[in-house]
Amino acid sequence: MPSRTAAGYRTYDDHDVVVVAQIRTMRDAGLNAALVRRYLDCARTGEHGTSLEMCPDLRATLDGLADRFDREARALEHRRARLAGLAAAPAAPSSRRVRRRG
Incomplete structure (x- = not known):
């Protein structure tokens, strides 16, 4: 737990800064908070940044996250192609709107 100054501000040591950088790196890579908590002890920081030691599981x-991201990327590409198809479609010759009585 970080200590506090007389004015109430938290002070962090170098280790705290490293842990925050590890957490941010893991979150930026797509790990949710529960996975970060579970695997934070596997994080290593060196001259080339943060990496993960392959802890059990x-x-x-x-690999499961990478597979999910691949599926999501394919779904987005499919949506992008459908959107491009809609945007490229010629306007219908009769583009009058049908008014409903109501």
Whole structure:
């Protein structure tokens, strides 16, 4: 737990800064808070940034995330193609709106 100054501000040591950087790196890679909590002890920070040591079950978790991201990317590409098709479609010759009585 970080200490506080007389004015109530928190002070962080170098280790705290490293842990925050590790958490941000893991979150930016798509790990949710529960996975970060579970695998934070696997994080290592060195001269080349943050990496993950392959703790038990971590490889399967990362592979599962990568598969999910691939599926989501394919779905987005499909939507983008459908949107492009709609945008490229010629306007109907009779584009009058039908008015409903009501």
